[in-house]
Amino acid sequence: MSAALLIIDMQVGLFHGPEKPHDGERVLANIQHLIRQARQQHVPIYAVRHTGPTGSPIAAGSPFWQLLPELDLNAESDHVFDKSRPNAFHGTDLAQQLNANQIDDLYLVGMKTQFCIDATCRVAADLGFKPLLVADAHTCMDTPALPAHIIIEHHNATLGGAFARLINSADVSF
Known part of the structure; x- marks a missing residue:
């Protein structure tokens, strides 16, 4: 049994944009x-990076679309790909690569x-993968309806068990 790390939408425009992610620096460090x-x-x-339509702040090639340089990803050895929907499997070859x-x-x-983490986690389970949601390594922004920390707690509780195993970053041993 083999493992992989899937980093979703850690992009300049989402992370350093006008709305700051909840506990962003701690999540990034994790x-x-x-x-x-x-x-x-x-x-x-x-x-994976989310790609918006032409003219959007996260259109392909735009500065905000880029993955965070702080991740120090390597285009030669890491698998970097784009998506246009919340589910990282939709319209990509992610499932084929993981299976291969x-x-x-x-x-x-x-x-x-509440968007791309949730959708990808659920679909990964449906496709027969064993998703492990790293409970302290995903984030979002406050919304008019709910503060970010409640959204995160709710999704950890909802996804954990039914769709994924919850694990904290300190407990990951691949």
């Missing part, structure tokens, strides 16, 4: 820790909890 650990253990890293590399355990981290 993801950086997981990236280092994955590299040490030769665990493949997949990083015999990956079962998929550790999910990134943004935004």
Whole structure:
């Protein structure tokens, strides 16, 4: 049984945009820790960026669309791909790549909890992968309806068990 780290939408425009992600620096530090650990253990890293329509702030090639330089991803060794829907499997070859590399355990981290993390986690389970939601390595912004920390707590409680195993970044051992 093999594992992979899936980093979702950790992009300049989402992370450093006008709305700041909840506890963003701590979440980023946890993801950086997981990236280092994955590299040490030769665990493949997949990083996806959300691509907006032409003219949007996160249109392909725009400065805001870029993955965070702080992630120190390597285009040669890491699998970087684009998506246009919340579900990272929709319209991408992610499932085929994971299957080709015999990956079962998929550790999910990134943004935004209630959109792309939620959708990708649910679909990963439906496709037969074993998603592990890293409870302290995903985030979102406050909304008019709910503060971000409640959205995160709710999704950890909802996704944990039914769709994914919850794990904290300190407990990940790929």
